[in-house]
Amino acid sequence: MRPSVVLLLLLIALPAQAARVAFISPGHADEQYWAGAAQAMQQAADDLGLQLEIYHAERDPLRQISLVRELTGPRRPDYLLVAADKGTLVEQLRTADAAGIPTLAVYNSVQQSERAALGRPRQKLPHWLGSLIPQAEDAGYLSARALIEEGLRKGLVDPQGRLQMIALYGDRSTDSSIRRNQGLQQALQEYPQVQLRQAVSADWRRDKAQLQAQHLLRRYPQATLVWSGSDQLAFGAMQAAVAEQRVPGKDLLFSAIKTSDEAMGAVLDGRLSALAGGHFMAGAWALVMLHDYDHGKDFAADEGTELERAMFSLFDPALARRYLRESGRDIDFRRFSKVHNPTLAQYNFGFAAFLRGSP
């Protein structure tokens, strides 16, 4: 909260017409994923001339709701970005809508169970502008496919010639997690020689993933592929593997989903055989959409209200090296704006494109 206050003070100097956007992050301020997301968002806000305030719910779902409630008061922003998880979206959207704050859901979208309560954007809740989520299936699918390919390449098959895989899900309830898992299933359908022995939910926790991996590796000693819903799960599983006398990248292959320096490093040193990432940029892309909306270019007109875009890229060592090299580079987000680029028909939120610097 404190860094955001500092940002707020800095932004007072900006032109008065700059729109104020508040973002409620479900995680901690120092959480790597959300820190990266916040950094990208701030970069985009600076490029687009938006006044951004970021609030962290510190992994407390109730705090997410109470933060929205607080923002209906004197500190009311012009726009609100919510990354609601754990089933708090309905309450957050309702609160914001009641206060008349235009709100965009980002990172997490409406789940089937919530659909009845929320309906479509701008219908039941007129101030709910829409949603932008990464195409999460991509992450699961891309990483699984790369993992399987690597396994096949290395020939890590059991006596029956099958590749045995175990999977560590982030969880079974969060929308993005479910979609990643679906991506995995999709890849498995393409490779019938791969047998998923068991998938367990690790609650995004490295320690839990380590423990589960330890027992799964004992339960399925012939398993050679470990698919993970996040890099932390993969790293936990790696620790367990090392403890079980397995060599990550050699006789046991890991995949992960994340865009972080640590994950990139693991790709480079071969411990991670497959890594998909880039979705952390969703917040920054949402600011692009809000900027355009604020300037009269409503995304609902040509892209619909509920956008699901492919943001993931598969990081091979070369791309990883490039990410590590480019991560501090100042990319002008205005290039991805339809207001600034009237010729742009559709938003291109792919990470590769971002790294390229053009849509």
Next chain:
Amino acid sequence: MIRSERFRPLRRRLLRRLFWLALCCGGLAICGQTWLVYQQETERFEAGVEEIGRTHLPLLAVGLWDLEVEALQQQVEQIAARKEVASVVLQSSTGLLISSAAAEQETGDVDAVLPIRNARSPDELLGELRIHADDSQLDRTILLAAGQKIVEVALFTGLISLLIGYSLHRELHVPLKRIAAYVARLSPQKPAAPPQLRRRQRDWFDEMDLVTRGFETLHEGLLRHGAERDAAMQALAAERDLLDSRVAQRTQVLQRISGYQAILSRTLLRCVHLRADAFAPALQQALEELCEFLGARACAMAERDEKRQWRWRLVRGSLWRAGEPLELPNEQPGWSLLDCEAGQALVFVRYDDVGGGQLFVLGGEPRAGDADEQRYLQMVAEMLFSLLDRWQSAEALEQTQAELERLSLSDPLTGLGNRRHFEQVREQECRRAVRHGQPLSVLMLDVDYFKAYNDQYGHGAGDDCLVRIADCIRHLFQRAGELPVRLGGEEFAVILPAYDSDLAQAAAERVRSAVLALQCPHAGAPLGQLSVSLGVAAWTPADEQPLDFEALLERADRALYQAKAGGRNRVCVSPLR
């Protein structure tokens, strides 16, 4: 058998036994209860385990399969939270170990083991659930049950004890105490009121009444017995008194007898070996003892001399005087009561067959009524008479002895001492002379020409001649210690103690002169008359040699020979050596 004086009421003993019985029963009941509770708890635990298997096992299987440690931990804690469960340990086949908070370290026996199977493929064993029963719960339940039972038994026992104690006190203790007090008062002498048991009026009777009646009967018997005993005691006392008097009488008699015996034996003992002159005091003492013992005023003995005259011999008391004659009114042997002098006297008389006799008289009021007493007195009299006899015999014997002695030591012809006497005396005189440091002298005398005298005048005249010389010598030496003896034939000797040589010579000279003065004619002698020659030898302590009588005699003899050789009728003195 009673060994101690400690009183322990029946009631207390009974109650104590009741208490121990209750304790045993209570203990048994508690054991039974404990067993039942244990069974129940075990069953409950088994039911609980079954329920756990039903409710928790599927969830555990899912959790194990999905490796949901928190969920498993939660399940495990839920199971451990059950009342009958102390702790739970879940172990997967892959080595996952989850235990309830209470079982940080798994200790003790596992009470139940539930296998956890994979719901998808039941053959696959995912792990096992080990359940530890909560023994403290069991202990608590058992304690509670035991406590309950103890309270029950204690209450029941207390009530029963109170009831029994009260009944015993009222029905047994109090009446028995009264009966005991009544019995303690019972005695054969005095009648006692029957015990008042203070029991209510009733139309039945019980053991207590029987006991009371029994004691009353006993009391009556006691009274009867007491009366009989008193009568018997009185008879016995009379008998005893009689016996006492008899015994006293007998004792008196015995004492009398023993008194007599004592006097008899004492007197006899005293007089067994008495010299004649000691008889008088001994008999005098006997008379005094008798006088004292018999309580007589006087006591005396008399003897009848050859003139048939009675004369008092020994007297005690002042009635008679020894030596005086007395008259006996009638001379009856045996004993008689005489009116003697001032009063009655008891007299015992014995006559011998030669006209002599003895008499024993007791003066004063003698007791002679008792035949025994008379017999004893007679015995005493007999003894005294015997002693008198004995006294006479002793006197006679001593006279005879003195005569015999005189005869044995004297020369029958001259009446001078003989050679034996000389031999006896000379040793004594020698010792005396040496002891007193006095001189001792010996005269040896020989009649001159005596053979010729005999030849001329005959032996009868010779003997007369010797008798005359002997009378001469006897007349000259009459002092104590001077002993003239006839050694044999016409030879005489005189021992002269305290005579030195001169005195002895003078004495010898007197002898020669005296014999010559007899002027006894002797035709065969040169002088024409009888003469003697004397040899003198003397020993004085001044002599430097010891006194040797034989040597002295020899010297005297040698002097005599010298006198003979010198012409006879002369005295020669042996020179001192």
